[in-house]
């Protein structure tokens with residue numbers, strides 16, 4: 001299932017994506033922003049499918065940041081509605097593909113409906129052994145680090161090193177992302193996986209998220225494969 005373009009070199013174990021540009025996609029069509037979010041759901045399906053086919057271990061999707069609450073109320077509630085709808089409608093397809101689901105972020109602050117659908121979906125998919133789909137929901141990298149430190153203090157741990165810190169991050173069970181993709185051209189991290197991206201290869205494409213398809217993902221992975229990762233070595 002590996003296309004010729006990607007043969008011969010190791011694939012990333014963990015891909016993380018900042019799915020950006022939904023608003024601009026809608027605006028360029030004279031549509032309200034929520035239409036862009038809706039259109040983006042097709043790109044989510046495709047990214048999950050392709051990562052599954054390639055045998056990628058984990059895919060983290062940045063779906064809602066801790067800063068996104070600052071958006072107009074109507075957009076936030078439309079996004080939350082879309083999320084809970086996606087969680088309930090996609091679960092059987094995800095199950096067929098063997099996807100396991102997890103979520104990172106301050107999940108307790110999400111609307112009850114979203115939390116409910118999330119818990120149901122995670123539970124339904126919990127014994128699958130294929131791609132780990134990790135949704136970053138109400139996620140902020142700084143908040144995650146603060147939460148980890150508070151857990152560590154609470155446990156009475158007196159000395160912290162990188163290993164301990166990693167263990168108390170939301171992503172404790174995942175390898176660090178090897179490749180971080182951001183769509184729609186912005187050259188910034190926007191509070192995404194600050195700790196985990198330390199040595200990730202970054203790939204920014206001008207393609208807007210709702211236009212992001214299989215070929216774009218292949219291109220991003222091919223670019224990753226052409227990089228020389230040094231991890232500080234010579």
Ligand code: IPE
Pocket residue numbers: 019020021022023024025063064065068079184
């Ligand atoms: C990303 O698209 C989706 C979320 C942040 C939830 P945006 O809504 O940020 O789209 P732009 O950046 O305004 O185009």
Ligand code: IPE
Pocket residue numbers: 018019020021062063064065068186188190
């Ligand atoms: C990052 O995109 C958050 C998500 C994709 C969920 P934003 O559109 O919120 O980021 P900024 O505001 O451009 O930095």
Ligand code: MG
Pocket residue numbers: 020021022
């Ligand atoms: Mg944006």
